[in-house]
Amino acid sequence: EVQLVDSGGGLVQPGGSLRLSCAASGFTFSTYSMNWVRQAPGKGLEWVSYISSGSSSIYYADSVKGRFTISRDDAKSSLYLQMNSLRAEDTAVYYCARAPVKGYYFDYWGQGTLVTVSS
């Protein structure tokens, strides 16, 4: 069974940093592309970042470019999102999501982890 478990969220002050993690199981993690998608309270879904298998391709939404860094550790079947220079508008539930081998959509999602940026 495919499982994605998100963690690392919490309360952080504006300008601060946070590192999110996503632990994957039930599939061969190294062969799949992975993504982060976020959802602000009461709002819709917003794609944040993509990393291909082998980390050869990495993409970011304009709203986070230069502040967030996506990475993966295939040996640990884990996905990460390093978030720096956090702003109030980054407050959201962050989901990791798997993309199938040939497709740019999200077939499995984590349970999400809440990031709150506030003083």
Place this chain on the structure above:
Amino acid sequence: SYELTQPPSVSVSPGQTASISCSGDKLGDKYACWYQQKAGQSPVLVIYQNNKRPSGIPERFSGSNSGNTATLTISGTQAMDEADYYCQAWDSTTASAVFGGGTQLTVL
């Protein structure tokens, strides 16, 4: 940047057919997919590559995509289908995933 537009809300009576639209410039040239999100839960993929259903998704869910509009159709809508629905496509020009604003489906 590429944009997808959905109606904010759609209402349907139980047993009837619900249609949710998603519009974007030349969307028919891309693959569209759809997610269902129930209150307090993570999104679930219900349609991918325009009209394919993942394993476990009921046959009453179907999709189409042509011209500038993709459509999610739910036949014989049930109370359990009440949720927010999001369309999504990949914009290869900007190498980014794009979501529609979401449609709240009410079954009443």
